[in-house]
Amino acid sequence: MLRKISFVMVLALLLSLAVTGPIMAQDEPLEIYFFPGGPEGGPFATIVYNGAEHANEILGDRVEVRYRWSDWSPERMVTQFQEAVAANPDGIAIMGHPGDDALEPHIDEAREQGIIVTSQNTTLPRMEERYVAEGFGYAGQDLYDSGYMLGEAAVERAGLGEGNRALVWGLLSQPTRGQRTQGAKDAVEAAGIEVDYMEISSEVDADASAGIPVISGYLAENPDTDLVITDHGALTSTLDVYLETAGMEPGEVFGAGFDLSPATLDAIESGYVQLVHDQQPFLQGFLPIFQIYISANYQFSGLHIDTGSGLVHEDNVELLAPLIDEGIR
Amino acid sequence: MNNKIKEFTRRHSLEIGLIVITILVWIVFIITSPRTFLSPKIYRTFMSTVPFVGLLALGLTFVLAIGEIDLSFPSTMAVGGMCFGLAFAATNSIVLGILAAMAGGFVVGLINGILVTKVGMPSIVATLGMMFFLRGFVTLSTDGSAISLRALGDHMLYPVFSGTFLTIPMQTVWFLFLSVFLGFILYRHQFGDNVLFVGDNSHTADLMGISVSKTKIAVFIIMGMLAALSGTMDVFRLRTWWPTQGQGYFMTAFATVFVGGTSMKGGQGTVFGTFVAAFLIGSLEAGIVAAGLAGFWTQLIYGLIIVVSVSIHTNLRRLGIT
Structure with missing residues (x-):
């Protein structure tokens, strides 16, 4: 119950900041590179993408989200992350599949350039600990x-x-x-x-x-x-x-x-x-976009949000069915 | 003088066309995303990420030029990376690690060559089998686990493969060096002549006294060692080896060779084209994304550019211009 309440509070905070955001909004939109993880059109990655797109729609012209599809290949994720750093955006939301060792030098480089980095789906514990004060969060399951x-x-x-x-x-x-x-x-x-x-x-x-x-x-x-x-x-x-x-x-x-x-x-x-x-992949797309937005605008530190706490079975599947068809659950 | 220029243009129209396409594509990227593509940083990034596919494509250029095909190179890359990782983890020696990786690539290439020339299997079947076999081999050998090589970053020889030389990433220095060397072999050495001759007509080459089997085995060994080297260099970059290493490079390497202008029919190969195409193909996705094409556009544009490039090559050949 506590977990649900805290999650609702975080969501309420994010949405209220999004609503009040225009008052303090920057002139240029925040450029964010986002990693949905899988291939274009992949069932899981598409729900993550839907979440990121939903956040993108809410934030409107305050953000500009660009997607890198990685086919779940850790090597491709590293290469695409390097390219994203070279493009010098305001933020990058990465999946943690390659692990801390592979991504460490590139995340360090991104931070030196002032790029806010956050993670979803798979944790990067060392990087999160190092840069949590600078907006490095995690949205995903433990x-x-x-x-x-x-x-x-x-x-x-x-x-x-x-x-x-x-x-x-x-x-x-x-x-x-x-x-x-x-x-x-x-x-x-x-x-x-x-x-x-x-x-x-x-x-x-x-x-x-x-x-x-x-x-x-x-x-x-x-x-x-x-x-x-x-x-x-x-x-x-x-x-x-x-x-x-x-x-x-x-x-x-x-x-x-x-x-x-x-x-x-x-x-x-x-x-x-x-x-x-x-594991509610929609949130793994939705929350990192807001993480970068609030960190860039209000200097919030990284939020570690466990999105994976639900079990679905024949007794409760009917409730979720319409949302599953919409690509939200 | 004019005639010499005309002759040069005619003979190298394929390479010139490729350079023009590459420049045009990059101009489009500069117009659509000037902040990214007017910064030297993106080009330095390409120079550190493209060579992995580039090395594989160099090997494939030789294999296709001799009229064969190799589908096992992503798995060979994993074999090379694993041999390096295990040897380095055991000895903390980069030199021994590289020797182990090269030995792994050599053995795989030798087996591929023997299966094709001595056993008589079609190369597409032999290397398809080897692709699965080797992937299973590396997964079994490591119990499916990754090898963490964090200590690699602190080794004094680490910059040789992952540092910079006059601000140029070492990955590109190696890629350039090997491209020049292999270009010399293909165009200026007897072995290169043999490769092209065998690829054009192996029966005639045999009648002319060229050892077709030895030449083909040597080409598969070159492919194997380049794939192993690519795997090793990738491990330097990532400081981790995964049993899945190389899987993301399969189609990209083929696209690079075909866009570069090497024909599937054998007897023809262009190392220069492969070198340029590696950077063209390697920059496409980043350029498309930086241009702001949202969501699901990437593969569509990517595929379109590949089809258009190869169509131009094919028509140039049909018209006898190259």
Whole structure:
């Protein structure tokens, strides 16, 4: 409850500043480079983009937002960040996938130029600590905790324990991003369940349908699987197709994953997906734009906002359905 | 004198056309976003980010010139980066790390070459298989985990690959040096003649006494070592190695070579074109975004420029101007 109240207060503060902003508004719009993370049109990245665009619309001619699409490639993110720094904008909102080590020299350089940098989706703990007073915030989930929350809730709702088997399909190889997978895996293992882990290959990462033969093969070999957790928005939205193709009936395997989308909504309604952790990507686009705006205009320090605290299941999905269709949830 | 200029223009119309396209594109960027493109900083940034793709494209230029194709280079890049990362982490020696990376690239190139020339597999199939195999190999070898190399930044030899020389980023110094060297090999050395000859007509080349197999294996080795070097230099920049390294460069490297003017049909290759195209392709996305084209425009414009450039090349060739 406290978390909800504090979040509402932060949102109210941001919106009131946006309304009163014109009084103190600068002549030139703030130029902001924003990283939605994935490819153009990707389901998750598009919701992040929608959030950033919504903030852009509210702030009107006070900001000018430019987007860099990175296909979730950490290397591309670094290259695009370097290019953004060279363009010398007023602010950059970066995803933290490359990690502190890779981004540190470039963020230092950006700060030397007076560019406000903030982060979303994946944390950059060292950079955030160093530059929090200068507007470096974070809007996203606490990765490990989110993973653990989903894993723990999945075990509880599915009524599993010792002697059961689970598959966790995730991205442990990515330095910071992998923490969410680790959290889910740890939670399921803590319940005494035997866990098989599979890494999401780059092909499947880019196109979830490429994962059909992978999971079909796994389930054919391990028909006693009770729980499947996919740590990837696109894979979660395809989970119904995976399980159906593998010859499973709805509910035969407990399906759990991350991030909402219209396809995930269908998967929940069809009974193949029982539990989804929602990190509210819309806010990961919306809040960083405001973070940069209030830091540039009012010298506010960085706000660390956990956007990932909701679990969606068949009991509450109806409430969210219209917002999912609009690309807000 | 006029005839010499005409002859020079005719022979190099492809390269001249590419330079004109590049300048025109940059002029458009300067007009649309003067604050960014009139500042030297953006060009210095390109000089530190473009060479990774540029090195891959140099290798591909040779592979396409000999009439083959290599799809495994993004994975080879990851092999090079991993070999460097593991060797450096174990020994704290940059020299040993680079030797390990080069050895990795050499072995991959050798295997590719043998599969194509001795086993007789089509290069597209052999290198496709190697692409998956190598990606699996690096993921298995590292248990899917990244290698953090933060200490690399404090090493005395770190600036050799990631510093500057007369304000020019070292990545471009290496790219320029290797372009000149490989350009010399392709245009002025017997080996380059053999590459183009084999690419044009391998049967005739064989009858002329050129060892087609050895030449092809050597070209795949060059590709492998350049990809490994690119991976190593990328690790210097990022101070981290990921099992996914290189995946973002696949299409960009091909676009660079084709826009540069190298044909898929073999027997033709332009190192100069590849060098210029690397900077053209490498600057497109930043220019489109800086121009203020919002949201989803990037790929559309990017694709349009590639199609227009390659169409111009194709028509120049068809008209026999180059």
